[in-house]
Amino acid sequence: MLRHWEGGSPCGTSTNPTSMILLLCSAISDHKQETNEHLTWDKVVKGETQLVSGLQYKLLVMTKNEMDVSARYEAVVWEKEWMNFRKLVSFNPVITS
Numbered sequence: 001m002l003r004h005w006e007g008g009s010p011c012g013t014s015t016n017p018t019s020m021i022l023l024l025c026s027a028i029s030d031h032k033q034e035t036n037e038h039l040t041w042d043k044v045v046k047g048e049t050q051l052v053s054g055l056q057y058k059l060l061v062m063t064k065n066e067m068d069v070s071a072r073y074e075a076v077v078w079e080k081e082w083m084n085f086r087k088l089v090s091f092n093p094v095i096t097s
Contacts, residue, residue, distance in 0.1 A: 020044060023057055023086070027075040030088035039063040042070065054080035060094065072096070 024041050032038060042062040050056045059075045076089040 020047070020057075020059075023077050023079065024059065024061065024075070026086050027059070027061075027077050027088050027091055028063070031073075031075075031091040034088075034091075038066045039071075039073075045072070052078065054078060054083075054085070056089070 024044065028039055028041055040063065042064055044059055044061055046060040048058045050058070055078075057075075057077045057079065059077070061073050061075055063071050063073055065071070072094040073091055074094050075091045078087045078089050079085065
């Protein structure tokens with residue numbers, strides 16, 4: 001389950017959808033490079049932002065693998081837009097019981 005950040009706020013309607021797609025594509029691309037796991041994103045289920053030195057995004061994402069099997073992942077991406085900086089902090093599967 002998506003854990004709430006202290007001081008975090010929901011992102012969604014106020015977040016630029018194009019920016020969110022770029023963040024997501026960047027996160028999945030970085031994850032592919034690190035793990036060689038081939039995922040594509042299906043949709044963003046939920047998201048939060050946290051003001052740090054820039055913005056940190058926590059996204060609950062539905063993905064599909066190369067066999068079309070769906071899975072949920074929690075992606076955390078740190079962005080400093082003014083520096084053209086974006087880093088994948090974590091990309092972990094969400095285990096549901």
